[in-house]
Amino acid sequence: MKNLIKVAFLSSVITAAMVYVVLEWRPLRSETSRPPGVSWASAPENSPAAAPPAGLGDEERNNVEVYQKYSQGVVNITTTTVGYDFFLRPVPMESGTGSGAIIDTQGHIVTNFHVIRDAERLEVTLPDKTKHIAKVVGDDPNNDLAVLQIDLPRAGVTPIPLGSSKGLQVGQKVLAIGNPYGLERTLTTGIISSLGRSIQAENGRVIEDIIQTDAAINPGNSGGPLLNREGEIIGINTAIVSGGTGIGFAIPADTVRRITGDLITLGYVRRPYLGLPPRGVIALMDVPWLADGLRLGTNAGLLVVTVQPNSPAAVGGIRGASQEVIIRNYRVPAGGDVILAFHGKEVNSLQELAREIDRYKPGDRVTVTILRGNRKMDLPILLQEVPKQ
Numbered sequence: 001m002k003n004l005i006k007v008a009f010l011s012s013v014i015t016a017a018m019v020y021v022v023l024e025w026r027p028l029r030s031e032t033s034r035p036p037g038v039s040w041a042s043a044p045e046n047s048p049a050a051a052p053p054a055g056l057g058d059e060e061r062n063n064v065e066v067y068q069k070y071s072q073g074v075v076n077i078t079t080t081t082v083g084y085d086f087f088l089r090p091v092p093m094e095s096g097t098g099s100g101a102i103i104d105t106q107g108h109i110v111t112n113f114h115v116i117r118d119a120e121r122l123e124v125t126l127p128d129k130t131k132h133i134a135k136v137v138g139d140d141p142n143n144d145l146a147v148l149q150i151d152l153p154r155a156g157v158t159p160i161p162l163g164s165s166k167g168l169q170v171g172q173k174v175l176a177i178g179n180p181y182g183l184e185r186t187l188t189t190g191i192i193s194s195l196g197r198s199i200q201a202e203n204g205r206v207i208e209d210i211i212q213t214d215a216a217i218n219p220g221n222s223g224g225p226l227l228n229r230e231g232e233i234i235g236i237n238t239a240i241v242s243g244g245t246g247i248g249f250a251i252p253a254d255t256v257r258r259i260t261g262d263l264i265t266l267g268y269v270r271r272p273y274l275g276l277p278p279r280g281v282i283a284l285m286d287v288p289w290l291a292d293g294l295r296l297g298t299n300a301g302l303l304v305v306t307v308q309p310n311s312p313a314a315v316g317g318i319r320g321a322s323q324e325v326i327i328r329n330y331r332v333p334a335g336g337d338v339i340l341a342f343h344g345k346e347v348n349s350l351q352e353l354a355r356e357i358d359r360y361k362p363g364d365r366v367t368v369t370i371l372r373g374n375r376k377m378d379l380p381i382l383l384q385e386v387p388k389q
Contacts (some may be wrong), residue, residue: 033303047315059173066175066231067187074128074162074224076179077111077121077148099178099224100148101233102159103260107152110260111223112238114202124150126157127185138263141207142358143255144238147263160225163232165211165252168192168315175200176215176237176248178224190215197238208355210249210261211235217248226250260359272330272362272383274353275311276304280320283349284338293327297374300348304336304370315382318370331332340376341369356385 025353056064077098087338098115104109109124112125116122132150140145172192180186190213197210199331213226217240281302285290291299307313307320321333339347342356343366360366362385367378 003155005105006130026144027034028114034068037071044204048151054381055196055308060226062229063189065185066179066227066229069212070160070225070227070231071158071177071185072158073103073186074127074177074179075100075109076125076182076184077109077115077223078123078125079116080121080123081211090221090296097182097220099220099237100279101225101236102152102157103162103233104159105152107150108137108260108264109134110236110256111146111148112236113141113146115139115146115223116148117202122148125184128153128156138267138269140259140263140269141203142201142260142269143207143251144201145236145251145256145259145263147260160227161232162229162257163228163234163253163327164257165209165234165254168195168211168234168252170194170386173229174213174215174234175227175229176213176217177227178221178237180216180218180220182220186221188216193247197249206355207238207251207255208359209252209255210238213248213250214246215248216246221248242341245285270362271386272357272360272364273312273385273386274357274368274381275308275313276318276353277306278350279307280304280306280308281339281350281353282333285348290332293325296338296371298338298371300340300346302339302347302350302353303369304339305333312381312384313368318368318379319372338371340371343349343367344369 052198077100079096089336096115098111100109100111102155103110116139118134122136124132124134126132130153131289134148134150137147137149152337170192174190174192176188177196191335192211193214194212198208199210201207211226211234215226217237221237224237225233226237233256234253236256237250239249241247259269279309281304282290284296284299284301284303286301290303304318305321307318318337318339320336323336324331325334341347342353345356347353347356360383362383366381366383368381370377
């Protein structure tokens with residue numbers, strides 16, 4: 001009886017061993033029989049774009065065509081900063097990732113400033129998985145934009161054309177391509193939800209004319225392109241409202257063109273100025289009793305106190321205060337012009353004035369509407385570049 005038990009036990013062990021060898025021994029397993037692993041999907045290197053399959057609707061076909069043609073121009077940006085280990089020794093640390101759009105054959109890439117801020121090293125990954133060290137051509141924190149450059153391969157990458165943000169309409173279809181959460185070249189679609197929004201850059205400056213969209217934009221999408229149905233860049237995705245609200249924002253293409261043009265050719269942004277120092281104007285809406293005491297005839301606009309010598313404002317004839325008077329036991333400036341509008345746009349704060357000036361370039365001619373005494377006047381002003389410090 002004991003011998004029978006031993007034989008049965010040995011038979012079971014031998015059978016189990018043979019099953020294990022057949023199922024698990026690697027030489028006997030084909031590559032196709034392996035269980036699938038988790039990996040990021042990517043198109044084969046230099047593979048031609050496949051024609052959209054039959055049976056797709058017009059919108060689906062458009063999505064496929066735009067993605068196949070221009071996703072090759074979207075890159076992944078990885079930043080490395082310097083950190084410190086337990087012994088306070090400097091060590092490189094990967095600090096974040098973002099997206100970027102190749103805009104020309106010279107390898108210029110537009111992205112967000114906040115994507116590359118404080119980076120000691122920038123690495124750009126192309127769709128074919130090759131990695132390239134990028135240099136910063138220039139950046140503009142005021143508009144959250146930066147331009148990088150890499151040595152662009154001669155083949156396999158299609159720059160994305162920069163379109164215009166003029167004439168955009170709420171309800172217009174848009175497509176966003178980026179690298180949310182590291183998932184490379186993800187396409188999402190939606191519409192323009194609103195236009196003319198304002199958001200605050202990290203340095204506190206307000207960015208105007210922002211495009212709002214419901215196309216899904218997540219961390220990692222920053223710096224990627226927002227496209228129209230022709231595949232043109234109409235904005236650079238820059239911010240989201242947290243909490244999964246489906247609200248994203250993009251910097252308009254016309255701002256991108258103006259800023260990147262200066263960054264590529266000069267390495268910095270040429271900014272116009274008027275020549276009124278921050279403490280050189282008083283917003284009358286903030287001190288209504290001042291307008292009444294000076295008998296200005298208006299509670300709106302900016303009272304000019306000081307004008308910088310030889311500035312566009314001084315050359316154009318804007319006058320600062322010529323005397324001081326006592327009102328409510330305060331010594332206040334008097335005799336200065338009141339700025340009512342800048343090139344047709346009413347201005348009631350220094351921030352509004354600065355915002356309107358930023359819409360123009362050095363060399364542009366604008367009209368400043370002032371109130372001098374009881375007389376309303378339009379003064380032609382030639383804007384100049386901010387003097388280098």
